Amino acid sequence: SPLFHKFLKEALNKVPKDKCVTVRDALNQAMDEELERDERVFLLGEEVAQYDGAYKVSRGLWKKYGDKRIIDTPISEMGFAGIAVGAAMAGLRPICEFMTFNFSMQAIDQVINSAAKTCYMSAGLQAVPIVFRGPNGASAGVAAQHSQCFAAWYAHCPGLKVVSPWNSEDAKGLLKSSIRDDNPVVFLENELLYGVPFEMSEEAQSKDFTIPIGKAKVERAGSHITLVSHSRYVGHCLDAAAVLAKEGIECEVINLRTIRPMDVESIEASVMKTNHLVTVEGGWPQFGVGAEICARIMEGSAFNYLDSPVTRVTGVDIPMPYAKILEDHSLPQIKDIIFSVKKTLNV
Amino acid sequence: FADFTPQATFDIKKCDLHRLEEGPPLKAELTRDQGLQYYRTMQTVRRMELKADQLYKQKIIRGFCHLYDGQEACAAGIEASINPTDHLITAYRAHGYTYTRGVSIKEILAELTGRKGGVAKGKGGSMHMYAPHFYGGNGIVGAQGQLFESFNMAALWKLPCIFICENNKYGMGTSVERASASIDYYKRGDFIPGIRVDGMDVLCVREATKFAADHCRSGKGPIVMELQTYRYHGHSMSDPGVSYRTREEIQEVRTKSDPISMLKERMLSNNMASVEEFKEIDVDIRKQVEEAAQFATSDPEPPLEDLCNHIFYNNPPLEVRGTNPWSKLKSVS
Numbered sequence: 001s002p003l004f005h006k007f008l009k010e011a012l013n014k015v016p017k018d019k020c021v022t023v024r025d026a027l028n029q030a031m032d033e034e035l036e037r038d039e040r041v042f043l044l045g046e047e048v049a050q051y052d053g054a055y056k057v058s059r060g061l062w063k064k065y066g067d068k069r070i071i072d073t074p075i076s077e078m079g080f081a082g083i084a085v086g087a088a089m090a091g092l093r094p095i096c097e098f099m100t101f102n103f104s105m106q107a108i109d110q111v112i113n114s115a116a117k118t119c120y121m122s123a124g125l126q127a128v129p130i131v132f133r134g135p136n137g138a139s140a141g142v143a144a145q146h147s148q149c150f151a152a153w154y155a156h157c158p159g160l161k162v163v164s165p166w167n168s169e170d171a172k173g174l175l176k177s178s179i180r181d182d183n184p185v186v187f188l189e190n191e192l193l194y195g196v197p198f199e200m201s202e203e204a205q206s207k208d209f210t211i212p213i214g215k216a217k218v219e220r221a222g223s224h225i226t227l228v229s230h231s232r233y234v235g236h237c238l239d240a241a242a243v244l245a246k247e248g249i250e251c252e253v254i255n256l257r258t259i260r261p262m263d264v265e266s267i268e269a270s271v272m273k274t275n276h277l278v279t280v281e282g283g284w285p286q287f288g289v290g291a292e293i294c295a296r297i298m299e300g301s302a303f304n305y306l307d308s309p310v311t312r313v314t315g316v317d318i319p320m321p322y323a324k325i326l327e328d329h330s331l332p333q334i335k336d337i338i339f340s341v342k343k344t345l346n347v
Numbered sequence: 348f349a350d351f352t353p354q355a356t357f358d359i360k361k362c363d364l365h366r367l368e369e370g371p372p373l374k375a376e377l378t379r380d381q382g383l384q385y386y387r388t389m390q391t392v393r394r395m396e397l398k399a400d401q402l403y404k405q406k407i408i409r410g411f412c413h414l415y416d417g418q419e420a421c422a423a424g425i426e427a428s429i430n431p432t433d434h435l436i437t438a439y440r441a442h443g444y445t446y447t448r449g450v451s452i453k454e455i456l457a458e459l460t461g462r463k464g465g466v467a468k469g470k471g472g473s474m475h476m477y478a479p480h481f482y483g484g485n486g487i488v489g490a491q492g493q494l495f496e497s498f499n500m501a502a503l504w505k506l507p508c509i510f511i512c513e514n515n516k517y518g519m520g521t522s523v524e525r526a527s528a529s530i531d532y533y534k535r536g537d538f539i540p541g542i543r544v545d546g547m548d549v550l551c552v553r554e555a556t557k558f559a560a561d562h563c564r565s566g567k568g569p570i571v572m573e574l575q576t577y578r579y580h581g582h583s584m585s586d587p588g589v590s591y592r593t594r595e596e597i598q599e600v601r602t603k604s605d606p607i608s609m610l611k612e613r614m615l616s617n618n619m620a621s622v623e624e625f626k627e628i629d630v631d632i633r634k635q636v637e638e639a640a641q642f643a644t645s646d647p648e649p650p651l652e653d654l655c656n657h658i659f660y661n662n663p664p665l666e667v668r669g670t671n672p673w674s675k676l677k678s679v680s
Binding site for chain 2: 050054078079140141144311313316319323325326
């Protein structure tokens, strides 16, 4: 009846077009869509196929795409990373998963010397369109050998692109761009974010949704101070900003999204507005992402707009301890960010 | 106890040999005292691991936890044939070796719960426990290239090294058939001789280890020892362990090949000990494990002052940056 159809239409219009998707599912969607779009794309790594992924990021993909596209490897990082690089050189588009980036150290020669430098060494003759992905940084209670952040290590190297998403839109859009990029990309995920749901716009849910590599995003506008971060700590910055707003301090929060190439222009534009800068990362302080930001700001036009030195909030300069109380004090907490903002603003 | 048989001889499974004319003996002698000691060691490891399972499920232990139950005969048998001054290193499934190498149950469980009474003062956790002549506990394992590099150098320089493979049939969720072109791991040393051993029989492991140790100590160079064993738990506490193997398979190993049951039945059927004696040992071990768990749950966490200590060894104190430039922390060796 016409009344029923009117009622139904009104009800359907009330359904939100945005929906909540976990970072894990967003990554899964990205890989699913790219596997479908381009038959040269394939995924290899430990437990990615029959186990559905150590952290279930590749759940369902082996069932859908089979042995040729989703490949379980033996526990041989140096070996399978090398095989993946060779496949990329020969024309395929591999996604090479490291169960965590700590294990990538077993294979780092392949990432740096075989993947990153080859385009340069061959004067552009040989491309290496590969994505190395996996969880990076601290988890919960996994101790010293399983908690390191590799953003600074990989971002140090010319020839590599280094991407570090925060929320689900970042994860999906950036992974799709990384897979479509013809260069080696190190894609740093975060295990603690896998299960976190974020709103994803209707646009982000489409199969052609990509986010450009090398462009940061202003997650929150503010006028008093700029906070720059990547990955999980973007969330911490937003939480700190909410607390500070109650005291009348308005923070501008920038989500780097890409570590290399770094979008310094976005940071500079913000600093020219706020005159104060705090960087926030989980990695160690020495030679880190924050250190690089400080140097670049100092070298560029925004330096003259600073009213105080840049403050870096980082992990403590120690191997990650196991005991919970020690681990909690080894990483930036929201109160550390709030403290640093106030010190930087001298309030 | 005068009625008990003081010593008996048991048939043990023949070891498969690679590049060896002779192997370990086919019979093992066991004294009553030795039997009770091996039983106690294996049962202690078993109960300790099951306690760790319980504490993990209660979220008192966090992070990674790779349990050893099912594999007890390996650690116990090896320790029975080596000296405390020999050097041993292992991967992440390390709790059993941590115990056999001399660390108390208390210190192991307190390390798992992250307390200051733990063997690494709570800073290492499950995969990073150490003792004199025991080099841990290591979280990341290169399973191919580095191993063969080690084989080469050990053979080249005739190093007295036993390369032990605890073959529990699965690398996390992947069966050996899906991960290895050859599953005859005892042959993978190629030019290095090897033996394949029944890793569920503590006497077999003991005799094989004695044979391997003699081989090394006599200057013949390295040797590979593959212990065929089984883990009842999944790869770690986050792996249920039943998506890549059947419950029937696990149950079959428990009923037919459990290392502790096998030793107990051997001793009972040869009148080497009584059922009551084993019960007493079980009760005593249960009590010890319970006390250790009590300690592990009540001992305080390490103090914050310890956060930055032990970065360097034998080094003057240094200042360590905290999470922000105004946080200056202290580190002593």
